[in-house]
Amino acid sequence: MSLIIVVYLTKQTVVGMFLHFLLVLLTVLTVVVLVQAQDPYAGFISLDCGLPKDSRYSDISTHINYISDAKFIDTGESKKLAEENDIKQQLQYVRSFPIGMRNCYRINVASGTKYLIRASFYYGNYDNLNKPPEFDLHFGPNVWDTVKFASLSHITDSEIIYTPSLDYIQPCLVNTGKGTPFISAIELRPLNNTAYITYSPKSVLSLFNRYYLGSTADKEYRYKDDVYDRIWFPFKLSSGWAKLSSSLNSDDLHQNEYKPPAIVMSTAVTPVNDSAPLQFHWEADNVNDQYYTYLHFNEVEELAANETRAFNITENDHLPYGPVIPEYRVVNTIYDEIPYTGTKMYQITISKTEDSTLPPILNAFEIYKVKNFSQSETDRDDVDTIINIKNTYGVARNWQGDPCAPVNYMWEGLNCSLDGNNIPRITSLNLSSSGLTGEISSSISKLSMLQYLDLSNNSLSGPLPDFLTQLRSLKTLNLGKNNLNLTGSVSSGLLERSKQDGLLLILDQNPNICEPGSCNQKISDRKKSNKIVPLVASVAGIFVLLVLVSGAAIICALIKKRKPQDGNSQVQSDTPNDSQLESKQRQYTYDDVVKITNNFNRVLGKGGFGTVYHGLIDDTEVAVKMLSKSSVHGFEQFLAEVKLLMRVHHKNLTSLIGYCNEGKDIGLIYEYMANGNLDELLSGKNSKGKFLTWADRLGIAVDAAQGLEYLHNGCKPPIIHRDVKSTNILLNESFQAKLADFGLSKNFPSDGGTHLSTVVAGTPGYLDYEYMTSNRLTEKSDVYSFGVVLLEIITSQPAITKSPDKTHISQWVRSMFYNGDIKNIVDSRLQQDFDTNSAWKAVDIGMACVSTNSSDRPNMSEVMNGLKECLAEELARKKVGRCKSKKEDPIELVPLNLDIELGPQAR
Numbered sequence: 001m002s003l004i005i006v007v008y009l010t011k012q013t014v015v016g017m018f019l020h021f022l023l024v025l026l027t028v029l030t031v032v033v034l035v036q037a038q039d040p041y042a043g044f045i046s047l048d049c050g051l052p053k054d055s056r057y058s059d060i061s062t063h064i065n066y067i068s069d070a071k072f073i074d075t076g077e078s079k080k081l082a083e084e085n086d087i088k089q090q091l092q093y094v095r096s097f098p099i100g101m102r103n104c105y106r107i108n109v110a111s112g113t114k115y116l117i118r119a120s121f122y123y124g125n126y127d128n129l130n131k132p133p134e135f136d137l138h139f140g141p142n143v144w145d146t147v148k149f150a151s152l153s154h155i156t157d158s159e160i161i162y163t164p165s166l167d168y169i170q171p172c173l174v175n176t177g178k179g180t181p182f183i184s185a186i187e188l189r190p191l192n193n194t195a196y197i198t199y200s201p202k203s204v205l206s207l208f209n210r211y212y213l214g215s216t217a218d219k220e221y222r223y224k225d226d227v228y229d230r231i232w233f234p235f236k237l238s239s240g241w242a243k244l245s246s247s248l249n250s251d252d253l254h255q256n257e258y259k260p261p262a263i264v265m266s267t268a269v270t271p272v273n274d275s276a277p278l279q280f281h282w283e284a285d286n287v288n289d290q291y292y293t294y295l296h297f298n299e300v301e302e303l304a305a306n307e308t309r310a311f312n313i314t315e316n317d318h319l320p321y322g323p324v325i326p327e328y329r330v331v332n333t334i335y336d337e338i339p340y341t342g343t344k345m346y347q348i349t350i351s352k353t354e355d356s357t358l359p360p361i362l363n364a365f366e367i368y369k370v371k372n373f374s375q376s377e378t379d380r381d382d383v384d385t386i387i388n389i390k391n392t393y394g395v396a397r398n399w400q401g402d403p404c405a406p407v408n409y410m411w412e413g414l415n416c417s418l419d420g421n422n423i424p425r426i427t428s429l430n431l432s433s434s435g436l437t438g439e440i441s442s443s444i445s446k447l448s449m450l451q452y453l454d455l456s457n458n459s460l461s462g463p464l465p466d467f468l469t470q471l472r473s474l475k476t477l478n479l480g481k482n483n484l485n486l487t488g489s490v491s492s493g494l495l496e497r498s499k500q501d502g503l504l505l506i507l508d509q510n511p512n513i514c515e516p517g518s519c520n521q522k523i524s525d526r527k528k529s530n531k532i533v534p535l536v537a538s539v540a541g542i543f544v545l546l547v548l549v550s551g552a553a554i555i556c557a558l559i560k561k562r563k564p565q566d567g568n569s570q571v572q573s574d575t576p577n578d579s580q581l582e583s584k585q586r587q588y589t590y591d592d593v594v595k596i597t598n599n600f601n602r603v604l605g606k607g608g609f610g611t612v613y614h615g616l617i618d619d620t621e622v623a624v625k626m627l628s629k630s631s632v633h634g635f636e637q638f639l640a641e642v643k644l645l646m647r648v649h650h651k652n653l654t655s656l657i658g659y660c661n662e663g664k665d666i667g668l669i670y671e672y673m674a675n676g677n678l679d680e681l682l683s684g685k686n687s688k689g690k691f692l693t694w695a696d697r698l699g700i701a702v703d704a705a706q707g708l709e710y711l712h713n714g715c716k717p718p719i720i721h722r723d724v725k726s727t728n729i730l731l732n733e734s735f736q737a738k739l740a741d742f743g744l745s746k747n748f749p750s751d752g753g754t755h756l757s758t759v760v761a762g763t764p765g766y767l768d769y770e771y772m773t774s775n776r777l778t779e780k781s782d783v784y785s786f787g788v789v790l791l792e793i794i795t796s797q798p799a800i801t802k803s804p805d806k807t808h809i810s811q812w813v814r815s816m817f818y819n820g821d822i823k824n825i826v827d828s829r830l831q832q833d834f835d836t837n838s839a840w841k842a843v844d845i846g847m848a849c850v851s852t853n854s855s856d857r858p859n860m861s862e863v864m865n866g867l868k869e870c871l872a873e874e875l876a877r878k879k880v881g882r883c884k885s886k887k888e889d890p891i892e893l894v895p896l897n898l899d900i901e902l903g904p905q906a907r
């Protein structure tokens with residue numbers, strides 16, 4: 001129709017119509033944009049699982065928009081429940097998973113945002129088997145829940161509060177052999193980040209119960225009553241309880257960060273007998289379960305002048321918390337910072353104080369059980385790369401969810417480094433006999449920890465790429481049986497790797513591959529030519545190239561991606577020529593050292609292994625450490641390491657600038673650190689009298705953690721410091737902390753610890769017991785020592801008390817930590833000017849680091865990230881403090897480490 005009309009229109013009218021159309025389009029767009037901007041569900045993600053692709057609807061009662069889940073998962077089948085099921089719209093379809101052990105969604109989220117995540121399941125006999133299944137629910141690499149049904153029409157929800165660290169989450173349904181998994185709905189609701197805080201980043205809250213009390217309505221409340229769409233169920237009135245209620249508009253209710261709905265807070269229960277307590281209890285499956293409760297209070301009655309309502313709250317027979325005095329139309333939420341644990345029966349008792357004239361009340365409560373999501377997600381770059389490879393080759397395998405974990409569900413053909421503590425990395429990729437075609441994808445070279453790569457028995461074509469030489473850890477490369485398709489010569493880089501590093505290169509049954517220099521013939525000549533030596537064409541199939549052990553080389557920064565704008569990116573190149581050049585430039589004669597130090601004029605200190613002098617190279621201040629050769633074990637090895645360490649550069653490591661090796665003297669030249677060491681600073685011996693605020697302390701802890709993390713994860717092979725202690729953490733003129741003396745301490749007898757075996761290097765108080773007894777040194781020994789330093793930073797106490805009983809700092813902190821006594825742990829000179837959550841987290845990290853078993857200790861990446869969170873919380877608090885009352889806190893918030901106010905008068 002419209003086509004025919006256009007034919008008869010003049011040019012002008014067409015233009016006119018076009019303009020008109022544009023105008024209409026613009027108006028429509030504006031309306032759409034306006035509607036979206038006002039969308040009250042901003043951030044809500046609501047998937048109706050199994051709903052036909054691209055369908056959407058607005059829920060009748062909540063008006064929340066639900067969309068089909070089809071875009072978020074590749075597998076599963078959509079099933080519709082029988083018509084007679086008179087049930088909420090989200091439950092009318094399910095996605096069912098008859099195929100595959102583990103089927104996963106991938107849902108994009110805002111990383112760092114705290115979400116309430118709810119998965120709902122309603123069987124409703126959708127498969128006509130009259131047999132509800134039982135299956136597991138995973139959350140990425142962690143086990144979330146087991147889904148069971150009490151009856152055909154039982155609706156069950158699994159709900160957690162979780163802050164994703166990546167910008168996606170992967171809920172998975174796992175077949176455990178008890179029926180076909182399915183799912184009805186997935187809902188994500190962003191929460192206030194400051195509510196529902198747990199003591200450890202790996203603790204996830206999983207909903208146990210959520211009730212409101214004192215209402216006769218047998219009704220559940222959720223959105224829009226609840227802005228976060230939590231679902232509140234009515235709690236059955238116990239005998240001995242009476243109802244209190246008032247009408248309450250949400251505008252009249254003064255909220256806190258938990259925002260319980262006004263309708264829920266408008267009613268409460270109170271004991272009939274004025275002097276009796278309010279009590280409720282629950283039973284745990286396991287004594288080791290941990291629970292958090294959140295009790296929400298709001299005074300529903302306007303009290304007369306002579307009336308008071310005050311009460312104490314007690315969990316089991318612990319010390320009561322109180323008095324709590326609920327205010328009229330003000331939400332007050334009470335929770336314990338440490339979870340309840342250690343028993344099977346928990347009882348909360350709310351009892352009135354002696355001078356209260358009115359009995360206690362309770363409006364609503366929530367109970368959460370702690371789930372430990374301790375398994376880290378696989379390295380983000382590895383995940384992106386392997387998904388890229390999957391898509392490039394159309395790999396037809398059930399590759400879903402986290403590639404590495406849980407270990408039983410590791411992707412077929414992969415293997416990973418999985419020790420439960422470090423971020424998993426892909427170490428092995430076997431795509432043998434997978435019908436791969438096309439060229440060898442350059443993505444593969446991004447799997448930087450790959451040790452084993454098998455692409456044999458495919459139809460890969462094109463040249464043998466040189467980028468495979470970038471895989472520094474590769475031990476086996478199997479490209480055999482890609483008949484006729486792979487061409488060209490083996491790159492000299494690969495040949496070099498196989499000669500130098502013992503790379504096992506398997507290239508059998510690839511007649512078109514030749515050695516470098518012998519590839520000049522035309523392709524047509526090749527098959528006939530005798531001159532072409534196929535590298536490997538053995539009868540049995542496998543032929544092995546040279547295996548030569550090469551010297552170890554420390555390669556830092558190559559495996560760490562850094563953004564170009566990052567100041568740290570100017571890491572020098574790693575080519576052998578370069579480093580030789582550097583070594584020469586950085587070697588000084590004894591005469592040079594005499595000049596640099598002005599004849600050893602100014603002593604800066606006596607360190608573990610020698611005396612340190614002040615010096616000047618051109619106009620740059622340096623610190624020169626002089627040692628005698630006799631004090632060094634294994635001198636040649638020491639010297640080799642010194643040369644390597646000169647190539648390690650990080651903003652939180654003191655740089656080794658040069659060295660001198662003449663006669664019996666060795667001099668090590670370091671960058672100068674104007675503000676001495678952390679020990680002096682904490683004990684008040686620092687000449688400038690700088691007092692460290694809580695933010696300063698966290699800043700220093702983050703700095704030191706970053707330095708150590710770099711040694712462990714940014715260097716290959718990892719460098720173990722062996723002697724992390726507060727005297728080895730130095731501060732420059734802007735109080736930026738840097739680790740000193742890394743990687744060398746093994747060459748020296750331990751510092752004053754004559755009672756220790758001389759083999760075990762380190763300093764008493766900082767030494768990991770496991771290392772002392774087993775003599776097996778790992779990164780986790782450094783983590784232990786770092787934990788001791790962190791506790792020193794928090795408490796300003798020495799690692800071992802000076803008192804005769806010589807208590808270790810970890811014991812001293814432990815007793816108070818378990819009593820919840822944070823105020824006495826943190827340095828009293830701070831006068832409690834710190835964010836409590838931030839302090840809890842920091843102490844928790846410190847205590848985890850000093851765990852007796854090294855496997856219970858976190859790795860340095862986790863420590864570093866945890867401390868960064870602590871610092872962010874403290875900085876956020878300071879910002880809030882400033883807004884509330886500008887007079888109180890005159891100090892400008894400055895970025896990390898730049899707080900250079902001197903002297904205690906600054907506070």
Ligand SMILES: *[C@@H]1O[C@H](CO)[C@@H](O)[C@H](O)[C@H]1NC(C)=O
Binds near residue numbers: 414415416
């Ligand atoms: C993966 O690697 C580990 C450790 O090297 C090894 O024990 C395990 O057998 C490997 N698994 C597979 C499926 O190859």
Ligand SMILES: *[C@@H]1O[C@H](CO)[C@@H](O)[C@H](O)[C@H]1NC(C)=O
Binds near residue numbers: 433454
């Ligand atoms: C790699 O996969 C192929 C085919 O699936 C299998 O035959 C071979 O044993 C695997 N190699 C290793 C080391 O697991």
Ligand SMILES: *[C@@H]1O[C@H](CO)[C@@H](O)[C@H](O)[C@H]1NC(C)=O
Binds near residue numbers: 433434435
């Ligand atoms: C090579 O792969 C094909 C399928 O692509 C398979 O049938 C054959 O068994 C494989 N050969 C070997 C030696 O693994």
